[in-house]
Amino acid sequence: MKLITSPTSPFGRKVRVVLLEKKIPFELVLDIPWNADTQVGNYNPLGKVPVLVPKDGETLFDSRVIVEYLEHVSPVGHLIPQDPTSRIRVRKIEALADGITDAAALIFVEFKRPEAQQSRDWMLRQQTKVFKGLEALSEALGEGTLFVGNKLTLADIAAACCLGYLDFRFPDIKWRDTHANLAAFHEKVGSRPSFKETVPVA
Ligand code: GSF
Numbered sequence: 614m615k616l617i618t619s620p621t622s623p624f625g626r627k628v629r630v631v632l633l634e635k636k637i638p639f640e641l642v643l644d645i646p647w648n649a650d651t652q653v654g655n656y657n658p659l660g661k662v663p664v665l666v667p668k669d670g671e672t673l674f675d676s677r678v679i680v681e682y683l684e685h686v687s688p689v690g691h692l693i694p695q696d697p698t699s700r701i702r703v704r705k706i707e708a709l710a711d712g713i714t715d716a717a718a719l720i721f722v723e724f725k726r727p728e729a730q731q732s733r734d735w736m737l738r739q740q741t742k743v744f745k746g747l748e749a750l751s752e753a754l755g756e757g758t759l760f761v762g763n764k765l766t767l768a769d770i771a772a773a774c775c776l777g778y779l780d781f782r783f784p785d786i787k788w789r790d791t792h793a794n795l796a797a798f799h800e801k802v803g804s805r806p807s808f809k810e811t812v813p814v815a
Contacts, residue, residue, distance in 0.1 A: 617642045617656060618663040621813040623714045623778035624676040625663040630770050631680050633807035635687045677707065680767060692767045699761050706753055706760050706768035710775040713746035717775075721782050743779075743786070750775075751792040758801060765802070773802040781813045 616632065616639050618625025632639050646653045646662055656664045657674040665673045665682065673679050684693050694700050716739040723736050750772060754760055760768035776799045779786050789796035802808065 614638075614668055615640045615642055615666040616663060617644050617653060617666065619643060619645045621781065621815065622662050623718070623774045623813070624711070626777070626811045626813065627676050627711075627771055627774045628663045628665070628679050628683075629811045630774065630807045631683055631692060631767070633810060634692065634765065634770070634805075635683060635689050637683060637687050637689075677704075677711070690765075692765065692770065694762065694766065699766075703761050703766045703768040706750070707771040709746060709749055709753070710768075710771035713743050713750065714775045714778050716740075716742035716746065717779055717783060747788055747792060747795070751795050754794050754798055756794070758798065765805075769798075769802050773799055773808060777803065777808070777813065781815075 614637075616625070616628060618628070618641070620643055629641070644651055644653050644662065646660055651660070653662055653664065654660045656666065656672050659674065661674065663674070663676055663679060665679045667673070667682075667686075673682055680692070684691065693703055720736050720739045720743075723731055723739075754772075759765065760772060772795075776788065776795060779788060789799075
């Protein structure tokens with residue numbers, strides 16, 4: 614199967630980490646959806662990465678759908694628990710982490726527009742989502758080392774990709790100073806080969 618993503622996409626990173634953790638072989642196709650020559654629109658009408666192109670079967674987009682699919686095709690190293698309570702909790706943490714990432718990505722895109730067109734109010738609105746989201750993420754982790762149970766799950770992967778993205782695009786956000794538990798979590802999860810291999814590069 615083929616994964617189309619950009620080298621910096623935090624959502625693409627989430628899928629890459631899942632593929633690596635589950636030891637699913639894949640071909641990585643780098644495509645930057647903002648570039649004029651991007652082919653992403655041929656696979657996803659929304660023009661967004663990541664996109665998964667399985668060998669046989671339908672092309673899939675949105676990292677959450679892709680991850681769900683990968684859980685079905687490979688029983689190796691389940692990342693979404695079977696038990697409904699844990700499962701919902703994992704998906705809720707994933708939604709929270711993705712939401713923070715989305716808000717941060719929107720701020721980044723807004724910063725790239727000409728200054729006169731940038732909306733301060735709109736950026737502040739996104740910033741509030743980032744800070745409130747980080748507080749909620751920290752509270753959800755509490756004293757634990759992982760988000761749900763004692764095995765790596767999709768919740769941990771999404772959260773670590775989110776924190777890694779903040780480091781990459783917004784090094785001025787000193788989230789480690791305010792949330793020591795997230796710092797310890799990120800240090801540990803980020804040291805896994807799947808994370809080291811997928812560090813975003815500009
Ligand atoms: C978000 C994908 C996305 O925002 C998912 O896959 O989980 N909910 C989706 N992708 C961005 C790149 S990034 O910030 O990861 C993207 O492709 N943007 C191009 C555009 O035209 O918005």
